[in-house]
Amino acid sequence: xxxxxxxxxxxxxxxxxxxxxxxxxxxxxxxxxxxxxxxxxxxxxxxxxxxxxxxxxxxxxxxxxxxxxxxxxxxxxxxxxxxxxxxxxxxxxxxxxxxxxxxxxxxxxxxxxxxxxxxxxxxxxxxxxxxxxxxxxxxxxxxxxxxxxxxxxxxxxxxxxxxxxxxxxxxxxxxxxxxxxxxxxxxxxxxxxxxxxxx
Numbered sequence: 001x002x003x004x005x006x007x008x009x010x011x012x013x014x015x016x017x018x019x020x021x022x023x024x025x026x027x028x029x030x031x032x033x034x035x036x037x038x039x040x041x042x043x044x045x046x047x048x049x050x051x052x053x054x055x056x057x058x059x060x061x062x063x064x065x066x067x068x069x070x071x072x073x074x075x076x077x078x079x080x081x082x083x084x085x086x087x088x089x090x091x092x093x094x095x096x097x098x099x100x101x102x103x104x105x106x107x108x109x110x111x112x113x114x115x116x117x118x119x120x121x122x123x124x125x126x127x128x129x130x131x132x133x134x135x136x137x138x139x140x141x142x143x144x145x146x147x148x149x150x151x152x153x154x155x156x157x158x159x160x161x162x163x164x165x166x167x168x169x170x171x172x173x174x175x176x177x178x179x180x181x182x183x184x185x186x187x188x189x190x191x192x193x194x195x196x197x198x199x
Contacts, residue, residue, distance in 0.1 A: 016090025023089070027144045032091035034137055035148065039082045039093055040103045042155075045130050046075045048109045052119045060116035060169070071162045078155045085148060110185050120169045121178070121192035122185035127163035134159060 019028035053068040083093035094103070106129065111122045134156045141149045170177045170192075178195040182188035 014092075019090040020088060023145055025090075028089045028091070031141060031145055031148055032086050032089050034140055035082050035086045035089075036091070036094065036103065038134065038137055038152070039079055039086070039095065040100050041130050041133060042075055042079045042082065043095060043100055044104060044106075045126065046072050046079065048123075048126055049075070051109060052111075052123060055111075055113045056116045056119050057113060058115040058117070064116040064120065064169075067165060071165075074158055074162075078158075081151060081155075085151060089148075111189055114189065115192075115196075117169060117196070118189045118192045120166050121182070121188035123166050124163070124170055124177070124179050125182060125185045125188050127159065127166060131156065131159050131163055 016025060016028050016032065019025055023031070049068045049072045053065055053072075056064045079095070083095060086093040094100075109122065109126065111119055134152060138149055138152045138156060141152065167177060170179055172178055179188040179191045182191050
């Protein structure tokens with residue numbers, strides 16, 4: 001006998017019936033929706049970092065391989081903090097794989113087994129998108145909830161630091177990035193390959 005399970009992607013979180021004192025239910029719902037997207041983005045980032053960690057090759061293998069795990073170790077507690085804030089606001093955080101995939105608005109990371117610098121070029125694009133969206137979330141919650149904003153600001157400081165770690169490998173002596181002008185992960189990977197051929 002086969003039973004049909006309801007997909008986590010079809011599960012809708014009901015409007016909160018309660019929230020923290022001083023925040024209106026409608027504002028709590030806005031915060032919950034925004035935080036759910038940050039939960040999805042940071043969970044996806046952590047899994048992308050592990051994918052790169054497992055698939056990086058080449059002369060800079062060990063430097064990149066060992067650089068990524070500490071980032072994952074800091075990002076996963078950020079996900080937990082966001083989920084707990086959603087629950088505190090009266091929402092239901094969804095970290096189930098189906099819900100994450102159904103909610104996200106971007107494609108999977110599209111680089112497999114590749115040279116360390118190629119992966120870092122693509123990862124630069126990933127961090128750029130995550131950090132831009134996190135910064136937009138900081139701005140969006142300013143008039144709704146300073147506690148949530150403070151949490152997001154603290155996370156953004158670390159995410160921007162990790163982005164700098166990645167970009168340190170991609171910076172030319174003149175201060176430009178070898179991935180300059182790339183719009184996609186694959187495009188950044190191509191730019192890295194072109195730069196390596198010129199070197």
